Amino acid sequence: MTDAFASVPHEPGAPKPDPIVTAKNVHRHFGGLTAVDVEHFEVQRHQITALIGPNGAGKSTFFNLLTGFDKPQTGEWMFNGHSLVGTSPAKIARAGKVRTFQLTKALNRMTVLENMRLGAAQQSGENFFRALVPGTWKKQESEITDKAEVLLKRFKLWEKRDDYAGSLSGGQRKLLEMARALMSDPEMIMLDEPMAGVNPALTESLLDHIVELKDEGKTILFVEHDMHMVRRISDWVVVMAEGKIIAEGPPQTVMSNPAVQDAYLGAHHDTDLSEDAS
Amino acid sequence: MNLLLDSINELFAPATAAFALAAIGLNFHFGLTGLLNMGHAGFMLLGMYGYAISTSRGAPIWLALVIAIVVAALFGLLLGWPTLKLRGDYLAIATISAAELVRYLGRSNTLQSLTGGSTGIRGNDFKFTFEELSPLPDENITFLFWTRHGSLSSSWWLVIVAWVAVALFALLYWQLARSPWGRVLKGIREDEDAVRALGKNVYSYKMQALVLGGVIGALGGVLWALGGSVQPDSMGRPTTFWIWTLLLLGGAATVLGPIVGSMIFWMSLVLIKGLASAFIPSSVLSPVEIEPFSLVLVGITLMCLVIFRPQGILGNKRELAFND
Numbered sequence: 001m002t003d004a005f006a007s008v009p010h011e012p013g014a015p016k017p018d019p020i021v022t023a024k025n026v027h028r029h030f031g032g033l034t035a036v037d038v039e040h041f042e043v044q045r046h047q048i049t050a051l052i053g054p055n056g057a058g059k060s061t062f063f064n065l066l067t068g069f070d071k072p073q074t075g076e077w078m079f080n081g082h083s084l085v086g087t088s089p090a091k092i093a094r095a096g097k098v099r100t101f102q103l104t105k106a107l108n109r110m111t112v113l114e115n116m117r118l119g120a121a122q123q124s125g126e127n128f129f130r131a132l133v134p135g136t137w138k139k140q141e142s143e144i145t146d147k148a149e150v151l152l153k154r155f156k157l158w159e160k161r162d163d164y165a166g167s168l169s170g171g172q173r174k175l176l177e178m179a180r181a182l183m184s185d186p187e188m189i190m191l192d193e194p195m196a197g198v199n200p201a202l203t204e205s206l207l208d209h210i211v212e213l214k215d216e217g218k219t220i221l222f223v224e225h226d227m228h229m230v231r232r233i234s235d236w237v238v239v240m241a242e243g244k245i246i247a248e249g250p251p252q253t254v255m256s257n258p259a260v261q262d263a264y265l266g267a268h269h270d271t272d273l274s275e276d277a278s
Numbered sequence: 279m280n281l282l283l284d285s286i287n288e289l290f291a292p293a294t295a296a297f298a299l300a301a302i303g304l305n306f307h308f309g310l311t312g313l314l315n316m317g318h319a320g321f322m323l324l325g326m327y328g329y330a331i332s333t334s335r336g337a338p339i340w341l342a343l344v345i346a347i348v349v350a351a352l353f354g355l356l357l358g359w360p361t362l363k364l365r366g367d368y369l370a371i372a373t374i375s376a377a378e379l380v381r382y383l384g385r386s387n388t389l390q391s392l393t394g395g396s397t398g399i400r401g402n403d404f405k406f407t408f409e410e411l412s413p414l415p416d417e418n419i420t421f422l423f424w425t426r427h428g429s430l431s432s433s434w435w436l437v438i439v440a441w442v443a444v445a446l447f448a449l450l451y452w453q454l455a456r457s458p459w460g461r462v463l464k465g466i467r468e469d470e471d472a473v474r475a476l477g478k479n480v481y482s483y484k485m486q487a488l489v490l491g492g493v494i495g496a497l498g499g500v501l502w503a504l505g506g507s508v509q510p511d512s513m514g515r516p517t518t519f520w521i522w523t524l525l526l527l528g529g530a531a532t533v534l535g536p537i538v539g540s541m542i543f544w545m546s547l548v549l550i551k552g553l554a555s556a557f558i559p560s561s562v563l564s565p566v567e568i569e570p571f572s573l574v575l576v577g578i579t580l581m582c583l584v585i586f587r588p589q590g591i592l593g594n595k596r597e598l599a600f601n602d
Contacts, residue, residue, distance in 0.1 A: 090474050126462055
């Protein structure tokens with residue numbers, strides 16, 4: 001699967017043959033502190049891209065900027081050739097780029113099935129006046145429920161469908177959030193630390209699910225600290241440090257890049273990355 | 279025996295229906311959407327003013343109702359416009375002060391010609407259009423043990439209309455809460471950002487909920503006024519808190535919670551008042567002190583309820599409890 005990146009140079013900001021996301025000169029600072037200063041960034045379509053970096057590298061802020069949850073001071077970024085500057089998070093999601101959160105946002109006091117149904121896009125019953133006439137949305141509702149059933153079975157949550165999402169374990173909530181994001185058939189899924197707080201028994205199935213998404217033709221960008229996961233599933237790795245992209249490359253080689261080692265070892269002597277690098 | 283009949287009378291009194299209706303409006307705000315509207319009495323008072331002022335200027339009843347609705351809707355839009363983009367606490371601050379603002383404006387001398395200042399608007403100035411519609415005879419009617427006038431003030435006619443209105447809006451809540459529209463609101467209650475990430479326009483939904491609940495509150499205010507008069511000071515902060523209490527008592531995010539809560543609230547008020555005046559000698563508690571005393575007792579009862587049954591009487595603890 002590495003052929004998509006065959007011609008891509010292993011350097012920061014490298015252009016990709018078929019980018020779904022392109023960002024240029026994105027700059028975000030909080031007061032005097034520069035959080036994100038990205039000159040050029042592209043994500044290859046139909047591939048799994050990992051965004052890694054030491055704590056405070058600006059990964060999550062960059063993630064928020066790309067999904068409209070935060071606004072940069074300058075910069076422009078495109079999705080599928082359309083500029084997303086000043087676009088609201090909801091519109092970005094409707095355009096086909098859906099995200100999950102580092103701190104899982106399962107809607108706790110709604111059932112698993114209702115969580116899933118909420119994820120579906122363009123529901124006519126979400127209009128106030130049509131909501132009053134069940135005839136206008138009952139059919140779509142049962143279609144949505146069928147779709148939710150397929151996804152829940154795939155993510156092994158079908159037995160939990162009538163439980164409140166708040167009663168699920170941390171890993172199950174991650175699965176639910178991912179399944180819910182899939183309800184709208186997005187082209188691209190952005191996962192913010194999908195492994196955080198997940199019980200090791202569920203890790204493998206979560207990884208398999210992410211690879212399956214790629215096989216279905218979706219594009220995935222994820223932020224992660226777990227290097228095992230990064231090496232196992234990503235096709236391309238982008239490394240950030242101090243708000244900038246400092247390296248890019250395939251997962252097998254990017255960690256041996258001296259700039260990456262400096263960024264990690266300079267700031268953290270005891271992360272598990274130091275073992276990886278040895 | 280008389281006390282028992284009095285308390286049962288309170289169960290279906292127009293005031294109980296008026297508060298139940300207002301609480302249904304608040305249930306759209308808090309139970310469904312999680313909006314902290316701390317100025318519900320402001321919506322009610324605006325509805326009362328809208329209805330009473332337009333009627334006393336010669337508007338027919340349907341127009342007066344439309345005006346009450348429009349005024350409350352505009353108030354909701356005005357309040358929501360700056361605050362709904364911010365965190366929930368800001369809406370609470372804005373609504374509590376805006377409701378007080380409405381009350382102070384209403385009782386100020388400058389607007390006396392319109393609102394009647396602090397004395398308000400007399401019932402006779404605006405109740406006639408409603409009372410003329412009454413099909414019931416123009417005399418006292420005794421039904422089982424209870425006697426009310428057929429069509430004047432707190433009449434059987436008002437009892438019927440008020441409870442029909444409560445039933446209709448409870449049905450509306452039921453229908454909307456189980457629709458996809460209601461599902462988006464529940465999602466917003468749980469986590470706005472998650473709902474945004476799923477592509478829904480959160481601001482617009484919060485605005486719809488705020489306006490709808492506010493309009494229902496205003497109609498509750500109109501029912502209240504039809505049983506008596508428009509009194510700005512009867513719609514102060516305590517009223518807002520009573521409505522909150524009875525909503526939480528009955529169970530937020532339920533269809534019947536606001537109704538059951540209102541019935542129990544008003545009934546226990548009368549019951550406690552009656553028992554206190556019957557059993558506590560006037561040397562210990564003078565008659566004027568009984569009213570505040572019964573409110574204190576109601577408050578204590580409600581505190582116990584919130585501690586021991588935070589989801590309210592009908593509520594589902596897993597869905598919406600008071601203290602989680």
